[in-house]
Amino acid sequence: MKNMLRLSASAGVLLLTAGTAFADCGIAAGSVRILSNDFDALRLVNKTAEECASGTVTVTSNPTAEHKNLQVPALSISPAEYTVAVVANNSIVPLLNDDLIRPLDDLVAQYGQDLMPNQLIKIDGKVMAIAFMGNSQHLFYRKDILDKAGIAEPKSYEDILVAAKAIKDAGLMEYPLAASDKPGWDLAAEFVNMYLGTGGEFFTPGSAALAIDNPDGMKTLEIMKAMTAYMDPDYLTFDASGIQAEYEAGNVAIMNEWGSIAGAILDDEGAADGVVANTVLAAAPTVNGGTIPAVALWWDGFAIAKNISDEDAAASFQAMVHAISPATVAANPDVATWLVKGFEPGPAAVGVIATANAGARAYPMQPYMGLLHTALSSELAEFMAGSESAEQALADVKAAYETAAKEGGFL
Amino acid sequence: MRPLPFYFALTTRGRAVPHRTFFAFILPSIVAMLLFIALPIVSVIVQSFYIEHQQVLVEVENCQPFGGCTKTVRVDAAATAEIKASDPLGRFNGLGTYLNRSHLAVDEIGVIFASNTGLGDIVARIYNLPFYKALAFTLAFCAIVTPLAMLLGFAIALAVDALPRLTKGPVIFFSLLPMIITPLIGSLILYWMINPQGILGATLQQIFHDPNLSLRGSPALTWLTLLFYGVWSNAPFSFVVFYAGLQTVPGDTLESAMIDGASRWERIRYVIIPHLAPLATFVALVQVMDNFRVFEPIVGFSAEANATSLSWLVYNDLSGDSQLFGSAGATSVLTIIGIIILLTPVLLRTWREFNQKVV
Numbered sequence: 066m067k068n069m070l071r072l073s074a075s076a077g078v079l080l081l082t083a084g085t086a087f088a089d090c091g092i093a094a095g096s097v098r099i100l101s102n103d104f105d106a107l108r109l110v111n112k113t114a115e116e117c118a119s120g121t122v123t124v125t126s127n128p129t130a131e132h133k134n135l136q137v138p139a140l141s142i143s144p145a146e147y148t149v150a151v152v153a154n155n156s157i158v159p160l161l162n163d164d165l166i167r168p169l170d171d172l173v174a175q176y177g178q179d180l181m182p183n184q185l186i187k188i189d190g191k192v193m194a195i196a197f198m199g200n201s202q203h204l205f206y207r208k209d210i211l212d213k214a215g216i217a218e219p220k221s222y223e224d225i226l227v228a229a230k231a232i233k234d235a236g237l238m239e240y241p242l243a244a245s246d247k248p249g250w251d252l253a254a255e256f257v258n259m260y261l262g263t264g265g266e267f268f269t270p271g272s273a274a275l276a277i278d279n280p281d282g283m284k285t286l287e288i289m290k291a292m293t294a295y296m297d298p299d300y301l302t303f304d305a306s307g308i309q310a311e312y313e314a315g316n317v318a319i320m321n322e323w324g325s326i327a328g329a330i331l332d333d334e335g336a337a338d339g340v341v342a343n344t345v346l347a348a349a350p351t352v353n354g355g356t357i358p359a360v361a362l363w364w365d366g367f368a369i370a371k372n373i374s375d376e377d378a379a380a381s382f383q384a385m386v387h388a389i390s391p392a393t394v395a396a397n398p399d400v401a402t403w404l405v406k407g408f409e410p411g412p413a414a415v416g417v418i419a420t421a422n423a424g425a426r427a428y429p430m431q432p433y434m435g436l437l438h439t440a441l442s443s444e445l446a447e448f449m450a451g452s453e454s455a456e457q458a459l460a461d462v463k464a465a466y467e468t469a470a471k472e473g474g475f476l
Numbered sequence: 477m478r479p480l481p482f483y484f485a486l487t488t489r490g491r492a493v494p495h496r497t498f499f500a501f502i503l504p505s506i507v508a509m510l511l512f513i514a515l516p517i518v519s520v521i522v523q524s525f526y527i528e529h530q531q532v533l534v535e536v537e538n539c540q541p542f543g544g545c546t547k548t549v550r551v552d553a554a555a556t557a558e559i560k561a562s563d564p565l566g567r568f569n570g571l572g573t574y575l576n577r578s579h580l581a582v583d584e585i586g587v588i589f590a591s592n593t594g595l596g597d598i599v600a601r602i603y604n605l606p607f608y609k610a611l612a613f614t615l616a617f618c619a620i621v622t623p624l625a626m627l628l629g630f631a632i633a634l635a636v637d638a639l640p641r642l643t644k645g646p647v648i649f650f651s652l653l654p655m656i657i658t659p660l661i662g663s664l665i666l667y668w669m670i671n672p673q674g675i676l677g678a679t680l681q682q683i684f685h686d687p688n689l690s691l692r693g694s695p696a697l698t699w700l701t702l703l704f705y706g707v708w709s710n711a712p713f714s715f716v717v718f719y720a721g722l723q724t725v726p727g728d729t730l731e732s733a734m735i736d737g738a739s740r741w742e743r744i745r746y747v748i749i750p751h752l753a754p755l756a757t758f759v760a761l762v763q764v765m766d767n768f769r770v771f772e773p774i775v776g777f778s779a780e781a782n783a784t785s786l787s788w789l790v791y792n793d794l795s796g797d798s799q800l801f802g803s804a805g806a807t808s809v810l811t812i813i814g815i816i817i818l819l820t821p822v823l824l825r826t827w828r829e830f831n832q833k834v835v
Contacts, residue, residue, distance in 0.1 A: 185539070187538070188550065272533075302777075404541050432533070449781070465577065468577045472569075474566075475533075
């Protein structure tokens with residue numbers, strides 16, 4: 066469902082960019098094969114990279130939601146199936162763990178004049194990936210509904226709970242809140258977001274020992290549960306596209322939703338009357354008296370495979386640099402929150418930028434974070450459904466994580 | 477539903493075939509089964525005894541667009557690759573993975589039995605363990621869906637058999653639709669229909685005068701929905717087989733029963749059911765196997781919060797940000813053992829019947 070929504074939204078993007086094939090990217094020869102996730106902005110990047118194709122240069126791309134499952138096996142073989150892996154905070158980790166991507170310092174020096182220093186993802190002093198867009202969940206709210214309830218813009222989750230009560234008591238909406246609480250990746254991400262806002266650390270520094278079994282963890286669960294009192298009773302079946310649909314239908318007043326979906330919500334399609342005109346994007350809320358937004362910041366970037374020829378690596382790097390050039394970004398300011406030089410944020414990027422400026426933390430890159438995310442994704446469901454205590458839920462997460470981390474060789 | 481292995485065709489008909497012909501006939505199947513079924517199972521079993529090597533971790537400086545540079549732990553890829561090269565399967569863990577919390581949870585169960593506040597507490601705490609939670613739903617699904625789907629299928633078969641010739645074709649086609657639709661698509665269609673804004677969900681709210689009624693909210697209603705879906709999607713298989721079986725009921729016997737004054741019910745009870753009994757064994761066998769690996773409806777109905785199955789556990793281990801192959805292997809082996817235990821009585825019975833016929 067998610068992909069279908071994105072597909073329809075992206076058709077326009079593709080039409081706009083399809084006319085400018087065969088740009089001169091200065092590549093002599095080589096093969097560029099891109100593996101990426103599947104959403105608007107990345108399809109635009111892939112399409113722009115494909116402009117570099119010429120008599121001696123081939124460019125192919127495979128945008129797929131299954132990219133995380135494909136990337137490790139596809140880059141393990143030699144020569145690798147893909148020369149470029151488009152990655153994010155979390156998906157670069159398996160590639161680093163298995164040493165499947167190459168340092169880019171030489172290529173940056175040679176072809177990366179347009180890159181800004183903060184685009185370089187440096188690990189142990191070496192550039193391992195080039196970030197080109199930022200993303201995060203952030204606040205979307207309906208100004209008309211909040212005005213009617215006499216509520217100002219909520220700055221914290223505590224404010225949101227007060228606002229929700231006011232909206233419900235005023236009879237404006239039955240279920241004013243929504244969150245992507247579907248057990249699985251989404252529910253775990255909600256926990257990670259909220260916990261980041263408390264300022265707590267997930268692991269004991271320098272080790273894989275879990276550290277969420279503390280008052281911050283309890284507070285996180287308490288707020289997550291308190292929010293559900295103002296949500297549609299089906300809240301455990303809503304993922305990010307589910308709440309997007311609810312919001313566009315005019316059933317929701319306040320939600321935290323992905324910045325990358327903002328463009329699709331603010332466009333003229335699919336929303337009930339008055340929703341788009343009254344939608345305000347703002348930084349993600351803080352929690353528990355904290356000062357930073359309770360949300361994880363994400364970057365999307367590209368990495369170049371190790372098991373390919375230097376010629377293909379250079380061609381791939383050049384094609385990707387062309388794909389994320391300031392010219393591309395200037396022509397498509399509303400598609401993403403670009404991290405590229407000269408980007409003038411459009412209305413859809415306001416939320417992510419406000420969130421980043423308010424000092425939100427990045428999604429953790431520890432090699433065992435994925436195991437914790439999986440443990441959270443299945444063990445929080447019963448608590449959220451109301452059939453388990455918060456203490457038990459945290460104990461279950463800890464037990465599930467430790468079992469997995471032992472099997473993964475981290476504990 | 478899917479092509480049946482050769483041995484069903486042979487054993488259920490119980491026909492004696494010369495050994496050499498029999499062997500030549502099944503050789504390609506045996507080779508294919510060894511390659512595509514036996515070998516992968518062996519590889520899964522081997523994998524389930526191993527876990528990852530101890531990872532070599534180092535703390536390095538990590539710079540990114542947000543938050544600048546921080547010290548972060550990462551895997552020392554070169555050192556880890558060296559260990560992997562010397563022992564590619566990983567660390568031998570014996571039955572460790574089978575006994576850990578994600579599977580049989582032996583230690584946890586020991587603790588539960590050592591200190592508890594009564595039977596309810598024991599059940600609740602065991603149900604809280606992922607494997608037993610999944611097993612509970614899987615077994616319930618098998619035990620409830622199999623007989624109900626067979627009953628429904630049999631009822632449809634009887635009804636269709638009584639229809640006039642002209643209407644039979646279209647009715648059979650529509651009765652088979654649930655089986656023709658891919659399970660994932662079928663469950664998604666039903667899932668959207670039971671959405672409170674969907675046709676079924678809204679109708680139910682009207683009928684029960686409860687604007688908050690949602691089939692997706694509570695565990696009990698989620699189970700009910702999944703079981704309903706299971707019966708809906710499994711009934712056509714029983715229907716097809718029973719309908720074919722009905723065509724073989726000897727007309728003479730039925731006629732003499734009618735002359736003796738047997739009612740329709742008595743004819744079904746004393747002629748048709750005994751005639752179809754061997755077929756019912758076969759249908760039960762296939763359905764139990766099918767239902768034991770229930771998976772698609774859980775994903776389709778977004779029911780993970782309230783119902784999981786053994787196959788879903790395997791899926792959960794292999795998808796997501798990090799994969800646990802040993803854990804998935806162990807769950808797969810436990811699933812196979814579960815199917816063997818469930819099928820043993822039926823297989824034993826079939827074997828005995830087969831032997832009787834040969835002698």
